Amino acid sequence: MQYKDQIVKIAVQVWTIVLLIIPTAYGQEMTGEEIIKKVNEIFNPASSYGRSKMTIVTTSGQKRTFEFESWSKDGGEKNLVRYHKPGRVKDQATLMLNHADDIWMFFPRTQRVRKLATHAKKQKMQGSDFSYEDMGSGDTFITDFTPVRLGDEKMNEKICYKLEMVRKEDSDLSYSRMIMWIIKENFVPVVIDYYDEKDPVRHIKRLVQSNIRLIGSIPTAMRSVMYNRGDNSQTELELLEIKYDLPLSDAMFTERSLKK
Amino acid sequence: MRDRLLRKLADLHVTHPWKMLTAVLILTLIMGNLSSRIEVTMRTSDLLPEKNSKVVEFNRIVDEFATATNLTVVVQGDEERIKEFADELEPLILALYDSSMNESNNEKIAKLEERLEEIRLSGRDGSVIPEIKSEINSLQSRINKRLFQRVDYKAETEFLKNHMLMLIDENDLKNTKDIFMNPNLSELLTNLNNSMEKEYVGQEESISTREKEDGAFSFLDGIQHLIITLQRAVKDKNTTDNEIYKTADKLLFGEPYMLSYDRQALVMIAIPNFTIMDRDLLGIAAVSVQDLIDKQIREYPDIKAGISGAIAREYDEEVYGREAIGSSTLFAMIAILLLLMVSFRMWVSPIFALLTLAVGIVWALGASWIAVGKLNMVTSMMSVIILGLGIDFAVHLISSFTERRAAGESIASAMRNTYLKSGKGIITGSATTACAFLTLMISEARGMRELGIVVGIGLISILAATMFFLPTMLVFRERFVDRRREKKADKSSNAQKDISFKFLGNFGELLSKRYLFTIFASIAVSSILVMSALKIKYDHNFMNLEPEGLTSVALMDTVLNKFDLNIEYGLILADNIEESRDFSEKCRELSSVARTDDISIYLPSKDEQNRRIPHIREVIYNMKNSSIRQKIRSSEIEIIKSEIDRLEMNIMEMQDMAYIGGQDKVDKKCMEIVGDPDDPKSANIIRDLREIFNSNTTSIQDGLTGFQKTFGPYYKSAVLKMGTTNPITLQELPLTILDRYGNRTRDRFMITVYPQGNLWEHKELLDRFVDDMEYITEKATGSPSLMTALMRIFARDGRNAIMLTLVIVFLLLWLDFRNPGYALMAMVPLACGVFWMMGAMQLLGMKLNMMSMMGLPLIIGIGIDDGVHVMHRWLSEGNGKIRIVFSSTGKAIFLTSLTTMFAFGSLGFSIFRGWASFGISLAIGVAACFLTSVLILPGILGLIERMKRQVSKEKLKSNNEEL
Structure with a gap:
């Protein structure tokens, strides 16, 4: 039985690699839609568990580093974040459902769970330069943007597809457009430039991903830095550990489970 | 023609010294009077082009809004005590008035009234009467003029008590x-x-x-x-x-x-009854408030209080600026005097040189008043700059004259020969340097343009003093010495000892003989320093140019830290309330903006009010x-x-x-x-x-x-x-609110936009904030916009000035040497010197800044002299005389470099860190150009001498063969 499982696992991995390699080989023929579909798959694995470190800059200019665990399910539709360090925030947790349309927070000091207002989605996530929207984007790359291929370019030493993502008219997302540099080899966006909601010329943020490792079959950027051009701040997010395709129960992603 | 004029001038000094002295004294008195009228301003906007849109808008705000200029009192201590202190101080500040002009104004009013009476009695044309009456009114308004219109240190509680709910979003x-x-x-x-x-x-x-x-x-x-x-x-x-x-x-x-957030500090913002243009009232207001604080603090020993804000800073910078320049000039003069006494081994002539400089500076200041009217943050350093550069003229003239007298020439003959032999060199030298400065006139930035004009005119003034005043004193001195000798029947020779620097000569000769080693070593050292120079960083933090240790400046940090309030903010002038509201809303949406302050806080739109x-x-x-x-x-x-x-x-x-x-x-x-x-x-x-x-x-x-x-x-x-x-409604708003945000005619409204974070510490943030403000409206101004415009213009002007200076210097040298190759050779030490200077600055941990950047085109004008002198002497001495060239001319350029370094270096002690970095970087530049002249040039000259020898050998050989 174990032997059979092993074979199935290997077969799945081989196929995944083949599926990744084939489009790379014929990359120049790929359309913007096909590329962004691949990116979306990497961004939204079926389920995942990660241990991360995030460094923010406080309003008085000091750096503050948090360590937390996170779980996600259903292609990022459900997300749970539980803080561990520093001691002051130990066990504080955030639950995001429906691609961050619904957000709950658990405060261990008072043992209470609070639901945050829905419009928090576009706001900065907990002092970082990432917004809830950036973190739990779901299929928005596909549903809310029209990709346009701008030719290939070298970015951060990698040969990349360059895509312009133009927001669709009916979308209410925070960015009017994005420019992505996607590594041809593995479909990881090495840089994403975000443009103002109202003015498509104003560049407001840049995400730089690096230290890409193959975790299982999924190429994963272990380090992400979001640069905010507005207030010159930046947030570093480092993945200390990451696992994909874990069997996570729905019960994990409930208000009740937040308190555990 | 030139010779005849110079000869005539030399004769005049000998035949009519008293007349010459009287003429100089009269001119000095006139120029002294003019120089006393010169004003000093430390405002950033005075460095920018007058027609720059940011400057125009900024000046409009300053003119129309008294609130744009303020005096901030910062009180620190226990919460209840600082509140008591402020409550007591407020009425005292409001009661302050200026009576300094009462007497003269009353006299003027009396005269004008007499004139009015005369016109009435004579029945003459009365069309001038309204003009005279308005002048009388204006003068009367200055009698016992109240200095401050209000002091903001509490919220508009009365208004809030009536309308608070309507003001909540x-x-x-x-x-x-x-x-x-x-x-x-x-x-x-x-x-x-x-x-x-x-x-x-x-x-x-x-x-x-x-x-x-x-x-x-x-x-x-x-x-x-x-x-x-x-x-x-x-x-x-x-x-x-x-x-x-x-x-x-x-x-x-x-x-x-x-x-403040910790409730241990309180700010009181006193809004004056005058604008920053009323320079005389700035000082009176700052001193009066400081006096009040000093008196009151005796009853509050547990409290610390001081003044800051635009008025206090302007006043402090003006006063300390004058003092700093005064002390730097004095220090430089003493250092130069001692240096000349030691090197010339006499004390009278160096004093004459300094007297000449003093007269020249008075002339220069008078001429500057005629040319530019007032000195700015940059041109106020002119006395130190022209001191360092102008002393060289006197040194050359005294050297030449005393040498000739020591050789036994009569006073008349020595003076004539000095004018004919050294006068030309002095005039050419000063013309090169003055031209280098005058090229800055092409600058769009007023700061740089006026620096060029002021220093250019200054150098010409010093040259004039050297040619018209110094020789007279030398004639008097020589006559006095002659008479004393005659009395004592002292027939002993006054021949002087050889005081040239033989070590420089020997070293120069050694380097020229080993020219290959010298050239390769020069290339190696230059390469290292070029690499270092390329690594030099630019310090964008304008606050690092501000004076150190001034209370008004230190309190700005207190306000920044305790209130998290950036006092360097953007300003927008809106043409109506709707525009003000619109700009303010748009600004608040920007992540580079922390908050805005405008009339819409107290006057929401009708729609907003209706929704509430x-x-x-x-x-x-x-x-x-x-x-x-x-x-x-x-x-x-x-x-x-x-x-x-x-x-x-x-x-x-x-x-x-x-x-x-x-x-x-x-x-x-x-x-x-x-x-x-x-x-x-x-x-x-x-x-x-x-x-x-x-x-x-x-x-x-x-x-x-x-x-x-x-x-x-x-x-x-x-x-x-x-x-x-x-x-x-607008009419309902209290006057204090209207005055804060609206102009006198209430048809323009000011929006203050506070940036997110410290702009000066992060260039990207400064650029972003300025771009964001510009994105909202082209009318945006304020210190961040002004500074950014200034930096951009200075960078562009600096580059253009460097290029033009190089071209002019090259052309002048070509004209002088009549050989482009020699002109280029004379420029080698300068080219290397600039890189050595920047490389050394980087190695010393210094950064470039706006002020030191301004020194770069100047160092071209100043640093070229050393190479020119060496080349001149080498050409006049001929082959094989490198030892003499460097022991004699080497000494001269060593002395002139040292005097220039003393002058610029004296700025290093200035509390104005901008001036200090300007002075120190130029002093390093002068040292670098001297070193490249005495270390690199001998190698090049050695190589050329060898090549010349080889050419002549080959010629000789071919001649012999032909023979």
Whole structure:
């Protein structure tokens, strides 16, 4: 039985690699839609568990580093974040459902769970330069943007597809457009430039991903830095550990489970 | 022609020294009078082109808004004491007036009135009468002129008390209106908790921007005050009515005083009755307020207070600027005098040289007044610059004259030969340097252009003093010496010893003989220094150019740290209220903006006001129908206890959200109320209150009843008063608000835009803020925009000036040497010197800044001299005389470099860090050019001599062969 499982696992991995390699080989023929579909798959694995470190800059200019665990399910539709360090925030947790349309927070000091207002989605996530929207984007790359291929370019030493993502008219997302540099080899966006909601010329943020490792079959950027051009701040997010395709129960992603 | 003129001038000095001296004295008196009129300004905008749109807009704001200029009093100490101090100081500041001009103005008024009377009596044309009357009125307004129109240090409480609810944003009003619906304590606490859960705990973004964070801070401050007053009410039962009223006011309107976040500092902003253009009043106002503070502080020994703001800074910088330049000039003069005494081994001639310089500087200042009218932040250094450069002319003239006298020539002959042999060189040298400076006239930036004009004119003035004044003194001295000798019948020779620097000659000869080694070593050292120069960083922090140790500047940091208030902000002038509101809203949406301050805070749009009215009506309805209970029942105490517990939990959650969100001010404020989660022993005032509640119920009931009896009616009437639903109009706004945001004619409104973070420390942030402001409107101005424009213009002008200076210097040298190759050779030490200078600066840990960048085109004009002198001497001495060239000319350039370095180096002691870095970098540049002249040139000259020898050998050989 174990032997059979092993074979199935290997077969799945081989196929995944083949599926990744084939489009790379014929990359120049790929359309913007096909590329962004691949990116979306990497961004939204079926389920995942990660241990991360995030460094923010406080309003008085000091750096503050948090360590937390996170779980996600259903292609990022459900997300749970539980803080561990520093001691002051130990066990504080955030639950995001429906691609961050619904957000709950658990405060261990008072043992209470609070639901945050829905419009928090576009706001900065907990002092970082990432917004809830950036973190739990779901299929928005596909549903809310029209990709346009701008030719290939070298970015951060990698040969990349360059895509312009133009927001669709009916979308209410925070960015009017994005420019992505996607590594041809593995479909990881090495840089994403975000443009103002109202003015498509104003560049407001840049995400730089690096230290890409193959975790299982999924190429994963272990380090992400979001640069905010507005207030010159930046947030570093480092993945200390990451696992994909874990069997996570729905019960994990409930208000009740937040308190555990 | 030139020779004839020079000969004539030399003869005049010998034949009519007294006439020459008298002419010089008369000219000095006239120029001295003109120079006394020169003004000094340290404003950044005075460095920019007059027609630059940012400058035009900035000057418009300064002209139309007295609020754009202010004097800030920063008071530090215990909260209650600083408030008392401010309350006492305010009326004293308002009572200040200027009487310094009374006497002269009264005289002028009397004369004008006499003239009026004359016109009336004579029945002449009366068309000038209105003009005279208006002049009289203007003069009368200056008699006992009140210096300040108001002092802002408290919120507009009276206005807020009537319109507070109308000024709250609709969303916030929706979430917080419960607080205003019932004045009974238990309901108030319940409503506070409800509002808090809706507004803060339920919305992470409620504290996510600077303005919102400040709102949350103020809300928590009101709660903190309520808890403390409740503690006192139930424990000591000695709370006064006034204290309870204050608690209600803090909950409703926030802190009225302009206090820092830690409540240990307070700012008072005194708005003058004059603009920054009234230079004489700046000083009077600054000194008068400082005097008031000094007197009052005797009664408040526990308080620290000082003045800052535009008025104090302008005044301090002007006064200390003059002092700094004075002391730098004095230091440079003494150092140069000592150096010349040691090197010439006599004391009279160096004193003559300095006297010449002093006269030349007076002429230069007078001429500068004619040319530019006032000195700015850059041109105020001119006396030190021309001192360092101008001394060289006197040194050359004295050397030549004394050498000739020592050789036994008569006074007349020595003077004539000095003029003919050295005069030409001095004139050519000074023309090259003056031209280099005058090329800066092409600059668009006023700062750089005026520096070129002022120093160019200055050098010509020094040259004139050297040619017209110094020789006269030398003639007097020589006649005196001759007479004394005759009396003593001293026939001994006055021949001087050889005081040339032989070591420089020997070293130069050694380097020229080993020219290959010298050239390769020069290339190696230059390469290292070029690499180092390429690594030099640019310091964009304009604050690093500000004076060090000035109270007014140091207090700016206090304001920045304690109030988190950036005093370098953007300004926009809107043409109407709608535009002001629109700009302000757009600015607030930018992440580079922390907050804005404009009239829309007190005058929301009609639509906004209309949307708020239903909520206000709901508040008023509920408040009117609420009856204040005269006694707190025991059952109510349980509700109060549970609400206090709930309040503690809400604040703890708000604290946790603030900690994760990095909102330090809210986190710290929560800490003051519910303690530090990392320190279990820290005070938790809510828990303390709960403990008091657990001790004695009857006593608590009495205490709370007493509190409610006073608090309830006051709170109810305050809410009813502030719940006016009549729309606020411009006419209704109090004068203090109108004056703050509107111009005199109320047709233009000023918006102040505060940036997010310290702009000077982060160039990217500065650029972003300026671009964002520009994106909102092209009318945006203020220090960040001005500084950015200045940096861009200076960089462009500097580059152009460097190119033009190089071309002019090359052309002049070509003309002088009549050989482009020699001209290029003379420029080698300069080219290397500039890189050596920047490389050395980098190795010394220095950075380039706006001021040192301005030194780069100057060093071209200054540094070229050394190479030119060496080349001239080498050409005149001929092959094989390198030892003589460097022992004699080497000494001269060593001395002139040292004098220039002393002059520039003296600026290094200036408290004005911008000047200090300018002086030090130029001193390094002069040293670098001297070193490259005596280290690199010998190698090149050695190589050329060898090549010449080889060519002549080959010629000889070929001649021999031909023969």
